[in-house]
Amino acid sequence: MADPIAALVAMLKANASIAANALNERIFGGELPAIEAASMPRKAVVIRPSGGVSLTGGTFVEADTLRVDVFAYGATPNEAFTAMMVTSLELRRMRPGVWAGTMLHSCNSAGGASSGREPGTEWPREFRSFQVLHGLVAIDE
Known part of the structure; x- marks a missing residue:
């Protein structure tokens, strides 16, 4: 199966x-x-699936x-x-391609940014959402 998180x-x-930027x-x-x-x-980025509305529902x-x-x-x-x-800019610049066996078509901002601290640890944190269009079938690279 395709894995859009691994591909990103x-x-x-x-x-x-x-x-x-290390x-x-x-x-x-x-x-x-x-x-x-x-x-x-320290510097680190985590990408998590968060649901969202499918833009291909009702199609084949x-x-x-x-999201x-x-x-x-x-x-x-x-x-x-x-x-x-840095991460946000590179996600916006993404061009269609295959990474980790998954076709990524596009990545668009899905809302504004939020600053704050990680609950429970108080680590400095930034948050932003994106909408990714991806293939459903794994591709051999």
Whole structure:
């Protein structure tokens, strides 16, 4: 099966701007691994599925949309903000392609940004949502 979260993580990890900002090894799908959480707060990005309305409902198209929430962390609020701005720009720049066996067609902003702190830990955090159009069938790379 296609995995749009893994595809977004792979796409971002392959990006030069993300690597230049020391984020490419700390981009995760779903949640922070326990070993990473032990070193927080520092630069990291987590992409989580968050539901949303399908834009292909009632069709036979083998593609669907998925809303994803992106959380960017940092040692300071400014570092979290910078991590989000770099990540957000690269998601908006995404062109159609296959990553981690999943076709990604587009990625669009699905709302404004929010700043704050991670509940329970008080790590500086930025939050933004995106709508991703992706294939439903895995593709051999």
